[in-house]
Amino acid sequence: MTLTSIIFAGILTYFTRMTMIALISRDMLGDKIKAVLEYVPSAVFPAIIFPGIFINDFGTFIEMNDPKIFGALVAVIVGYFSKNIIATISAGLVSYWFLIFVVFN
């Protein structure tokens, strides 16, 4: 039944969140591992960013002239200089919309 699967999926997800926080103590991680863990955001988030840009809803690669690539580049530039999250997201979306609604229309 679907609800049972949801509960199992929920328990599994909760364990991924809880395991390292509650069951691991600081001393179990050496200095070298801690130094590597500094890179976790840079090592994880591109795995969400890249497919979100370069792969479409059907699981195939987009064309090199896809508006998403342009939108992402604008977001990177605006984000880099503005250091502002709202500006980054809006700039990416607006430039993407500009291409799909105005230029390619």
Add this chain to the structure above:
Amino acid sequence: MLTKKQLFTRGMLDISPHMLSVIPFGIICGAIGVELGFHPYLVYAMSFIIFGGASQIVFLQLLSGGASSLVAVASVGIINSRHLLYGAVLSEYLEKLSFIKKLLISYVVVDQGFAESNKFFKKNRSEEFLHYHLIGTGCTMWVCWQIATLSGIVLGSFVPEELGLKFAIPLTFIAIVVQDLKKLDHVIVMITCGLSSLLFFDAPFKSYIIISPIIALFVAALLLRLKK
């Protein structure tokens, strides 16, 4: 020293800009679930029980596509296994908490909350009640996610599909990592992860989402060696 309330509020403020992408995405998630033919209560139960954006969509898509529930559950587990890495990073700051508090706080650890609280923790190591920042980011995410998915379930996809608002998700994460582009070692790690995720995108159970971070962390370890 900041008070608990100040830290909580700071956490709320730090994560709130991300709601620009989280809320539309939540609406889409809720609407997709109902469109795929699942009972609205079940679609909502996922937001409460799993509480994990993309993994909820994948779960429903797999089930409606005829995959076995074992495959669907395993995929959710693999997609969300990245939290193990977040936990490993956060454990350093949460070690003083009691076991019960650790168990409770774990429920609200999500991508954006981890990212923003981790940034705050690094700059404010000496604060006594640091975890209230994480509770602030996590609870804000939780409340917005529940409201957003519920509205998607009840009202359907009132966000026009042509707007392509799913694109806001990669943008939100660009906003999180973009300042690290100043550091060459981080750039190398990011590119390694990004390219690996495209290379392994078709790996079973969506495992690219944990394979590519592991490869990227290996590269990070190599870089640390070279630096010495």
